[in-house]
Amino acid sequence: MKLSNQKIVLAIFFLVVNMFAQENRDFFSRLDEQYSLEKTLQKPIYYNPAFMSDYSIYSFSDFQINYNQHKKDDYLLQEGGKEKGFAVQGKSYKKLSKGQNVWGEVAYRNFDIYDVQWNLNVDKDKIEPYFIADSSKGDRKYEVYFFKGGYVKSFSKIDVGTEFSYEAKMGYGQSDPRPKSTSSDLKLNVGASYKLNIPYKVGLYAQVEKYNQDSSIDFASLIEKSTIYQMTGFSDFNSYFSYNSMNAIYYGYTYKVGGSFKQFEKNNLYACFAISSNKLHKAVTLSTDYDINRLETNAYQLSFSKFFDFDNHRLGILFNQTHQQKDGYDIYYTNNKEILTKLLEKKQYKYKIDNSRFDILYTYKMNRATLSLNGVYELEKVSESKEESPLFKKITAHHFGLVASYNYKVNNRDNLMFTASVFQRKVSHSKAKLYVDNTTKESLRNWLDNDFKIVSNDYQNAKMSLRYNRQIDEVFGGFIGVDYNYLNYSDLGANNSYSLRVGITF
Amino acid sequence: MRKSFLAITMAIFSLTFVATSCSSDDNTVEEIVVKETGLQLNLKSDFANEYIDAKVEFVELNTAKKEVFTIKSDKTELKIAKGSYKITLNGKATNKEKVEFHIGASGEVDIVSDNQTIDLEIFVKSFANDFIIEEIFFTGVLTNEGKQYTNGKYFKLTNNTDKELKTGGLLILQSEFYSTLDHKVTPNIKEKAFAVKGVLMIHEKDSKNVKPGDFIIIADNAIDHSVSNGYDLTKADYEFPNRENPKLGQVDNPQVPDAEVIYTTMAMNMFFMHNRGFESYAIARFPEGVTKEAWMLENVYSYSYVNAAGNITEKKGYSVPNEWILDGVNCSIPTKWEQNLLGSSIDSGWTSVGTIDSDPLRYGKTVRRKIVGQMENGKHMYQDTNNSTDDFVPDSEASLKKGIVH
Structure with a gap:
């Protein structure tokens, strides 16, 4: 896949932003802020680009190359088994003069996933359950391009910001059936914030997202062709279009608005909310395009945090609540008329996920080191069902976790960052009827049974990350890092992954 | 202000958590609401x-x-x-x-x-006291090189009556339309007549008598196809080789009389069965005194339909009245079926080989009629209710796998 001219221009733009994002500052302090656990947990604040004016007291730029491998004993068949690939990523945040800030990100990922089954698309999370699917296992190659850029300007009491991002993805297979999917995801976000007389500011933002995916299936063999299914949830599929069409187009818009309230500078208190609404259409092509499904997604997110400082100690509590509901519509056609004609729409699919997460974060800043400890509890409730059918799935899971992060200044030039975490998922309730009876195709039953075993199984997850940073001169630094992730299902096998990264920071 | 805001925020998040954690786990049995x-x-x-x-x-x-x-x-x-x-x-x-x-x-x-x-x-439903279609082999086979071998197909017609029947005058009819694509033609005449795109005829001069329970094979064509993984059809009763299309490379077996292609819409006078089974087939006899010419004169079928581009397609062909038909079988594919091509009085069901379009497992298989008992002479008695969904066994092993044995 060759980069289009548009993508090259965008890549150059963001690289230029990176190059100019240089500023003298203490190496350890800058890394300490940039990679702090607190900043990771406070991500919802910065959904409003107007709040990016105080994202960091330092300017920074990173450029890294990453290689990763993922081995899986048990996995969701639609996500595939073993995975390996590399990524190149540049990221930058720059404080300009006159109360202006810019930031940007550019990334390219190239990776292979093996043994993908019942999924011939890309962007599983966006289109689920309306996949094009088949029962054979296949290997896929993926390429992903990502660009993001933002700008915020501060006036006396008002900050105005905007952010634009674009992701293009391609996934394809080289053995029958040969899927080829390309997707594009374009986001534009504008926001404003207002400084109150007390040391808080309030903000509002609005985001519009345009999504497209174009998928088609080809066969090299003229004699043998497997069945391609246009899935509609669980083991159901659109019977007419499954056997008559081997392509699909997905398109839709998401609208999101949010509001935030935060203490500026110290971030000791914030609260924010966001609501979003999406309509995703699926169409297939015969002699003309036919819309066959529509997925309507409504979601909200609430976040809150409060931090307390005691000398060099900082203690914070954070709460994040998300809710997402998807309603899926099947569009029925009739061929009882002269031409294939739309007959009616039926709301047939429902998916709901609620997630409540509590974090307690303790940070201790020493002269040469920073220690952070993060306790996590997360409650997750998932339900999925089909109308006019007995099919359903319900899962309640509890996640308990502890994350420890230690950033150590070896000397003025050298710095070590180490993060370790352990998580336990405990499923307290799981119940499902995944297919009507044994007349459902065996391969479909095997898929649904396999995936339910995985999502309803307890697991233990341990992660470790070690990164060594060295300042080369006043501007440039280099780093090398390794990440390891081990996940063990209680009644199944274990999965593990590692990644190696090398990069420069300036 | 600062304290009150904190209090309000804490209250919101507490309420949210309580709402989430206290909602029912829904252990109750799911209620199915079928509208x-x-x-x-x-x-x-x-x-x-x-x-x-x-x-x-x-x-x-x-x-x-x-x-x-x-x-x-x-x-x-x-x-x-x-x-x-x-x-x-x-x-x-x-x-x-x-x-x-x-x-x-x-x-x-x-x-x-x-x-x-x-x-x-x-x-x-009408039941003629005449031949029935016992088996149709339309899928062909795959050669050792994995290529389609399109010859070696056959019709097996059986005398399911208790009297001797003659083969002279038998017609084999091939449907004009596909069961997998319903054009909504106007007029739709299927309850009165069968629209055809090919007709084979066994001439009176080649007639032979067939005893109760016995069968005849009409082959495409009557040679040994086992070299290409097909079946040995050298002992077929009739054949319909195509000598006009050099690409088919078919040769005539002079020992076996030809069933004449008296009508076809295909080029080079071909009678060629669809190898995925999209067609319906029937056997018939012209009524006393009706000749091929008289049939063609009296049974022109002009029809039209809206094509994919939204324009009107007009066509002209021929049909055979349902009263002349002795037996018929609708064939299709489970995942592609849209219509039956024969009238309900002849066949109100359909049978198949393969479960999906272009099914790689279909080669070498046939549709065969179910056996329901034995005749007095020990030959098989076959089921015939004019519902091929019940009467036929789809995906059958070919009965001529070991050659033609009466």
């Missing part, structure tokens, strides 16, 4: 007085879900989900004199409102 609508089914018949074991099957186009109802009277209230349905009816009925008939019907309905009515015209 059914009322459908009034009216059976239209001049002769039927009472319906016996009549079953009507509704197949929904978008979901392929099947609903089967037992019908006992000419007016029945059914509960069924909204959708686009194809309907077939099979069973028996009696008239006022308590005489029993096999009946069939087909139809289609789009159910979009809560109360709808559909009228279904009932046809009496």
